Amino acid sequence: MTRPSRFAAAALVAAGLLAPLAAEAAGTRTHVSNAGNDANAAFSCDYAHPCRTFAVALANTTAGGEILAIDSSGYGKVTIDRSVAIIAAPGVFAGIGVGAGGNATGVAIATAGVNVVLRGLTLTGQGGTSGIDMSNGAGLSVENCDFSNFTGAGVTVS
Numbered sequence: 052m053t054r055p056s057r058f059a060a061a062a063l064v065a066a067g068l069l070a071p072l073a074a075e076a077a078g079t080r081t082h083v084s085n086a087g088n089d090a091n092a093a094f095s096c097d098y099a100h101p102c103r104t105f106a107v108a109l110a111n112t113t114a115g116g117e118i119l120a121i122d123s124s125g126y127g128k129v130t131i132d133r134s135v136a137i138i139a140a141p142g143v144f145a146g147i148g149v150g151a152g153g154n155a156t157g158v159a160i161a162t163a164g165v166n167v168v169l170r171g172l173t174l175t176g177q178g179g180t181s182g183i184d185m186s187n188g189a190g191l192s193v194e195n196c197d198f199s200n201f202t203g204a205g206v207t208v209s
Contacts, residue, residue, distance in 0.1 A: 079116040081108040085124035105129040120145035139171030149179025166190040176201035
């Protein structure tokens with residue numbers, strides 16, 4: 052019977068310690084892409100495996116994390132339940148179309164204590180009432196976002 056070397060044992064211990072750290076770190080920054088797939092949630096929507104919608108990326112983003120749109124597309128409505136930043140890189144069209152009926156809001160924020168940053172998004176009313184509706188939360192920063200064609204306000208904070 053052979054015994055594992057000290058080096059092999061140390062490598063196994065190190066791998067066991069680092070694996071949880073890698074999984075935890077992946078959730079602090081998630082990605083969406085036109086070519087993404089929401090099944091990539093199994094990979095925490097990392098850069099190599101982006102998700103397709105903001106809603107699924109948010110579900111895989113830790114509180115205080117960020118969702119990055121890495122190319123131009125429409126990414127769908129999202130209800131934000133934790134502190135997060137949703138960011139489109141300069142020159143990237145990250146759209147949210149808001150139709151009439153049901154939830155006629157593009158970005159809904161209704162959780163106490165959350166801080167939300169929205170940067171570089173394009174919100175378009177296609178019969179929808181509002182682009183952003185914050186009915187609860189601690190802070191909202193809307194930077195370089197475009198709003199058009201809403202039947203109500205582009206941004207509502209109450």
